[in-house]
Amino acid sequence: MAAGETTKPGIVIAGGGTGGHVFPALAIAAAASELAEVEVTFVGTAKGLESRITLPPGHRLELLDVQPIKGGGVLRAARGTGVAAVATVRAVSLLRRLRPRVVLSVGGYASGPVALAAGMLGIPLAIFEPNAAMGLANKVAAPFAQRAYLALVESEGGLPKIPPTVRASSVRILGVPLRKGFHGAPYRASSSARVLVLGGSQGAAPLNERVPEAMGRLLKDFPQLEIVHQSGRDRELLVRNAYEREKVGCATVVPFIDDVAEAIAGADLVIARAGAGTVAEISAIGRAAILIPFPFAADDHQAKNAAVLAGTGGCLAIRQEAADATRLAAEVARLLRDDATRTRMAEAARSFGRPDSARLVAEDLLRLGRWHVEANAPPAPKVVTNGVARTTNGTGNYRRIPETH
Ligand SMILES: CC(=O)N[C@H]1[C@@H](OP(=O)(O)OP(=O)(O)OC[C@H]2O[C@@H](n3ccc(=O)[nH]c3=O)[C@H](O)[C@@H]2O)O[C@H](CO)[C@@H](O)[C@@H]1O
Numbered sequence: 158m159a160a161g162e163t164t165k166p167g168i169v170i171a172g173g174g175t176g177g178h179v180f181p182a183l184a185i186a187a188a189a190s191e192l193a194e195v196e197v198t199f200v201g202t203a204k205g206l207e208s209r210i211t212l213p214p215g216h217r218l219e220l221l222d223v224q225p226i227k228g229g230g231v232l233r234a235a236r237g238t239g240v241a242a243v244a245t246v247r248a249v250s251l252l253r254r255l256r257p258r259v260v261l262s263v264g265g266y267a268s269g270p271v272a273l274a275a276g277m278l279g280i281p282l283a284i285f286e287p288n289a290a291m292g293l294a295n296k297v298a299a300p301f302a303q304r305a306y307l308a309l310v311e312s313e314g315g316l317p318k319i320p321p322t323v324r325a326s327s328v329r330i331l332g333v334p335l336r337k338g339f340h341g342a343p344y345r346a347s348s349s350a351r352v353l354v355l356g357g358s359q360g361a362a363p364l365n366e367r368v369p370e371a372m373g374r375l376l377k378d379f380p381q382l383e384i385v386h387q388s389g390r391d392r393e394l395l396v397r398n399a400y401e402r403e404k405v406g407c408a409t410v411v412p413f414i415d416d417v418a419e420a421i422a423g424a425d426l427v428i429a430r431a432g433a434g435t436v437a438e439i440s441a442i443g444r445a446a447i448l449i450p451f452p453f454a455a456d457d458h459q460a461k462n463a464a465v466l467a468g469t470g471g472c473l474a475i476r477q478e479a480a481d482a483t484r485l486a487a488e489v490a491r492l493l494r495d496d497a498t499r500t501r502m503a504e505a506a507r508s509f510g511r512p513d514s515a516r517l518v519a520e521d522l523l524r525l526g527r528w529h530v531e532a533n534a535p536p537a538p539k540v541v542t543n544g545v546a547r548t549t550n551g552t553g554n555y556r557r558i559p560e561t562h
Pocket residue numbers: 175176177178180287288355356357358359387412413414415417431432433434435436438451454458459462
């Protein structure tokens with residue numbers, strides 16, 4: 158069999174970079190493979206997380222050279238645009254070789270060129286945007302896309318805020334596809350005080366610096382305190398030392414948590430960044446959370462992600478500049494003392510969560526690629542936007558309701 162020739166009809170999933178793009182892509186691929194005979198090819202970059210993980214059997218990775226366009230001045234933008242143009246030409250020949258039935262862009266560097274190539278070749282195109290503010294690659298691809306799977310959507314005047322380049326008829330609001338193991342775990346308050354600190358796929362330096370000090374202030378009032386702190390790669394020693402300095406002996410510091418679902422389910426309170434995946438995972442399981450968005454995320458998307466969950470009552474969102482050790486200690490103490498509020502927040506998060514997202518996206522994507530897929534259960538009809546449901550025909554499809562002036 159010649160290289161690139163496949164026996165099964167294929168899907169191309171383009172994009173990646175960090176866990177926030179790669180894990181939803183893997184979750185959709187896994188769900189699609191369970192539903193149909195399908196060959197999945199990921200297209201990413203050598204620098205992205207996609208190049209460092211072991212892909213499930215049967216999935217392949219192709220690499221493109223793509224560089225950042227935003228966030229580095231005119232020179233970087235010009236160079237990035239030039240590289241993207243070359244990458245688009247390469248993506249056209251890649252898609253001609255792979256002949257997928259459908260292309261999904263999950264955001265991140267490699268997604269733009271592949272999405273444009275799909276548009277040029279007339280291959281059905283879907284985009285997936287996990288964040289409350291759409292990334293550049295997806296904004297560019299959106300006008301060519303037959304589907305826009307949106308996850309955390311802000312609302313305005315009670316209606317979902319849809320980016321202007323997205324065709325209203327393409328929108329499906331289906332949450333962030335999650336890996337297996339994330340499902341609702343009703344919260345029962347007890348005498349425990351288990352705090353989980355999540356810094357996102359790369360860890361978060363400000364949380365590493367401030368949380369140990371905040372926890373040090375709580376020891377006297379909460380002798381039962383137990384902390385699991387995910388520090389990020391190569392930072393665990395630094396964070397362990399910080400806890401030691403604060404004489405906090407009840408903290409377990411790890412660089413990365415393999416089973417995040419279990420860690421969230423085992424917590425009374427989560428302190429985390431507001432990456433879309435993290436927000437979706439806390440919601441899918443249902444735990445009270447304090448979210449401190451990364452302040453330099455493009456278009457402040459982490460603050461917007463956190464605001465969507467905060468709007469349901471599922472979390473407390475604090476801007477990084479306000480989240481010093483004193484404020485963190487005060488908020489954690491308040492929530493650990495208040496079982497009713499913690500339980501209410503956990504329930505609000507859980508009713509907002511979409512643990513079935515991967516299946517819903519995969520089913521729809523396969524149909525777009527002309528696979529025959531039987532829905533084993535009707536998709537949840539709710540479209541969640543700050544607790545406002547605007548649903549239509551029971552398939553999760555969103556129909557824009559005309560605005561009245
Ligand atoms: C700094 C930055 O730009 N971050 C972006 C990146 O975040 P980041 O990659 O941190 O993304 P998310 O919070 O969305 O997802 C993190 C993922 O990593 C997993 N995980 C994390 C820690 C761990 O120890 N173990 C583990 O498995 C989580 O379970 C989750 O699935 O992509 C997100 C989705 O586009 C964006 O919202 C974030 O703004």
